[in-house]
Amino acid sequence: MLEALLEFSKSTGFYGITAGTVAMLAVACVLLYLAIVKKFEPLLLVPIAFGVLLTNLPFAGLMAEPVLEIKDNIVHTVEPGGLLYYLFQGDHLGIFPPLIFMGVGAMTDFGPLIANPKSLLLGAAAQFGIFITFIGAISSGLFTAQEAASIGIIGGADGPTAIFLSSKLAPHLLGPIAISAYSYMALVPIIQPPIMRLFTSKKERVIRMTQLREVSQKEKIFFPIIVTVVVSLMVPPAATLIGMLMLGNLFRECGVVGRLEDTAKNALINIITIFLGVTVGATATSEQFLKIETLAILALGVTAFAIGTASGILLAKLMNKLFNLNINPLIGSAGVSAVPMAARVSQVVGQKEDPGNFLLMHAMGPNVAGVIGSAISAGVLLSLFGG
Structure with missing residues (x-):
């Protein structure tokens, strides 16, 4: 007994x-x-x-993992293997991130970007964090070029892009990279405001921008089609993410597929978010997570995020000086791609200085530009280091 x-x-x-x-x-x-x-x-x-x-x-x-044996050929x-192992194949095979992008596209209004194309530059500037962190990861000697590229993409503050790239270049680091990316996305309201205040003066934070022009439906319909063709021809590996993002946005703007739009931005993205979130967390075993490399990834990730935030702000300030513009530098921080969290942070920080200042729609321009920019950056890194 x-x-x-x-x-x-x-x-x-x-x-x-x-x-x-x-x-x-x-x-x-x-x-x-x-x-x-x-x-x-x-x-x-x-x-x-x-x-x-x-x-x-x-x-x-x-x-x-399932245990298999071959008998008589x-x-x-x-x-049979565990439930989460099978759901994880959606991450491993790069299926879930593009579907998330389609849902994001269906929820996102690209009007502020179309109305103010200059905000595309602010979204591009925020991608500096990706490439500077890539150099830092390589210089540390802890990571290969493929691993460094996967770590650098954390600076885009875009969880699906980080999963998509790391699943192809460094699948063994998928857990720490994904958790780092999503954690920093969640902590946007804590990480960004001190950086925003550090690189701007009170005078800059209270700048009031002129109202954006109204964007026609025809422009909104042509935009996702043109962006898909141009970006995919320039950076073919980015076609998967950009294509799904713009397909979702076309659902939103074309006005004839309301059911598809509703499914993409509600039921589908919610289901995929559950699967992707649980399986990303399930990669964080003690054997994989409790290592010096993981601590380095967390440190490099927040560095990438901080550099991306600062780069967008500094470019906005430079554009004001060089071209005598009236851009509130706070919207530059929204270029890090975390939609719409980063744009909301620009609004909150701006209204703390001037309660009557409304920056949200202006910040959405760099914000959605950052989504496009992070997908393009992932495509570039995949072209360079994807073998």
Whole structure:
């Protein structure tokens, strides 16, 4: 009887708890706290945090690969594998990120960008963080060029793009990179304001911009078609992300596929967000996460994010001086692509200085430009280092 009880105890998860297990469960609880109590992007952090929790439960096997054997030239399944392993194939094969992009496109109004094409430059400037961090990661000696490229893309503050690129260039780093990217996206309201205040004066923060012109429906219909063709011809590897982003936006603007638009921006993106979030979290096992390289990724990721934020602000200030424009530099920080979080932060910081100043629509221009810019940057890096 005693021996049977001992064997039963060895089959429970309690028997498999290690220091690494405790550490990762603590990480999951911290992420859940930020999501539920602090309300930092709960739609992202709740599924990610629960994925971290699930994958680190001893003997649960939710990310276990199937065990196969070949007998008489026929493949037989010995162990079927865990649920999250199969859902993870949507990340691994690059399926979920483009579908997320389609939903983002269906939810996004590109009108502010079309009305003020100069904001495209601010979105481009924010991508400097990607390439500067890439150089820093290479210089550290800890990472290969492919790994450094995957880490650098965190600076775009675009979780789906980070997953898409790292799944192709450095799949073994997918967990730390994805969690870093999504965590910093969720922490936009904390990370960005100090940087915005550091690089701007009070006089600059209260600049009031002129109202944007009205954009016609014809312009909005032609925009996704033209962008898809031009970007895909320039950077073919970016066609998957840009194509899905612009397809979703065409659903929104063409006015004849309301059901498809509704599905893309509601049911579909919500389902994919659940699958993607949980499986991203499920890659964060103690063996993969508790390493010096992970700490370096987290540090490089926040550096990339900070540089991207500062670059957009500084370019806005430079454009004001060189071309005698009246751009509020705060909108430059929105070029980091986290839609619409970064644009909302520009609005909040601006209204703290001048409650009557409305920057949201102006900030949406660089914000959606940043989405396009991060996809193009990923395409460039994939062209250079994708073999």
